[in-house]
Amino acid sequence: MEIDYRLERPLKLHARLQVQGLTVLLGESGSGKTSLLRALAGLLRARGRPFADLAPERRRVGYLPQGYALVPHMTALENVALPLHGPSGRRTAGRWLERVELKHLAERRPHELSGGERQRVALARALALEPRLLLLDEPTSALDAATRETAVELIERIVREEGLPTLLVTHDPYVAARSRSLAVLEAGRVRQQGPPDEVFSRPATLGIARLVGFANVFSGKVAGREEGGVWIETQGLRVFAPTAAPPKAGSRVHWGIRPEEVMIVRPDRPLSAPLARNRLEVRVRRLIKKGLVYVVRVAGALELEVALPRHVQDRLRLAEGDLIEVALKPAYVHLFSSGDASS
Template identity: 50%
Template sequence: MEIAYALEHPVKLHLKLHVQGFTVLLGESGVGKTSLLKAVAGLVSAKGQPFAGLRPEERPVGYLPQHFALFPHLCAWQNVAFPLAHLPPAQRKSKALEYLAQMGIAELAERFPRQLSGGQQQRVALARALARQPKILLLDEPTSALDVATREEVFGGVIERLRSLQIPTLAASHDQWLAQRAHRVAVLTRHGLVQQGSAEEVFTRPKSLEVARLVGFRNLWGGVVLRLEGGWLWVETPLGVLQAARPDWVQVGQKVWLGIRSEEVFTLDTPQNRVLGRVCQLRWQGLRLRGQLVVGEVALDFLLPRYKQTQLGLTEGQQLEVALEPRFLHLMPAS
């Protein structure tokens, strides 16, 4: 589904984006993510397609606000049945139970919102949104109420259920975890919609330094292109001369930004781009070990799976040599 909207208030925003499968609109607070969802739902004044000219109640949109907006005096199935007023009373409960079953919580049908966890409330709200039989689902910060420890368990299953329903879904979020699990990612900044594509493309090949930082690149250095040869190039960087894959736009002498994701610092044992430094700031993040390799005045951030730490036995202060796989080094124009 193509979305093209122009807003003047509460933020000035003009954009076109393609929603396919589970799509995440990724951006920091204040750039207009929620305003765009409300515009598509008809809740703020805007011009655009689809649904131009329709009142909110006429739009085939399922909208899940950040705090779910469940009716506290209605139990789960009654909340879901709220959009089903057009059905005979005898059919409303059975239909509501079907939508709750799609979210995997039919057994919670008689519970009130106060008796449900945050994740369970979210699934009830999603079931209610689905009861509208929408042509598109709009989710506002769907992981904000979930803690990191349970996010995968609670919302990972929701994503799979939404995929199976094959309803185009647009989720506004600042959560990189959620964006990495999307079919498509659209990156919204204060400069507008700056990149959109598959999650793999956006997270590994950001078009600018701004996008790179937003999608989690911690290792970014300025450099100058020294040499081009075939599909490769060599760049002078604070870590020394590094070999990387050659993009079409680059020229010898050009100033660039070069980056590599922390989880791709320890890759293949290649002869290229060997970097020697001192290990510091080791700390566990769940089952992965994050640390830094200090090379002169440069700190190279890395993130290791547990099995790799078992092999290496890293300790702070030790010397360590790593390889930066040329295929995983990514160039962006300095401008």
């Protein structure tokens, strides 16, 4: 489904994107993600395609707001049956509750359900509408880590089985990584859309890079070209970055590398030639444990953040103050287009 929507209020927004299967819309808070969903549901005035001139009652767009918006005095079954009619409606509602694995809680009221269960009731209710488009606003923000995983799995499975165009808004990279298509909202428009791998590894702008976890972003000057890429000079260090469209020598560019893709050179294992070119000596400044990874801040010619899986750290036994060598493998060095980088 192709969406092209323009909003004037509460903020100026022009969103063009493709919704195919589970499509995730990523954006900073305040970027207008929720407003776009509300406009698509017909609850905010907007111009565009599809259904912009239809009242919300006639759009058949399933909308799950963050608080799920269940009717508190109705049981789970009655909530799901809201868009349905007659006695056959209750049977259909029962089948939808079964689909979200909540048949046994059909007679409970919302306040007798957990957050994850409420969300599934709301999902079943939106599905009972047999929507043409499903909209989910931050479905994982109120859930704990374990519930989050099952919730995302369930949403993904049902959307796939129903072949339902679904737009899910989030700022959670974990959810974004599970999508079929990832769109990023920035400065009032969709700046990039593609498979999540592509967006995560090749963000189009600096802002998107930060949003998807590029902690290491630097500015530098193009110092020279070579087959397949350019040399960039940053704070006295020359780094090789691959690119198909090399910028002019002397122009300012931004480049970056994800913390997960900075490699630590082990002194006992010499590196092969392509890796050998982007190397620098750094000192370990800080070691922070974050779940199963260590975030290591190092400083030398550049200040870098390096993410280290626990099993690697268990072998290397790095300590604050150690002098080590890191390599920025050219394949992982990402050059941001200079026009976007200024934003």
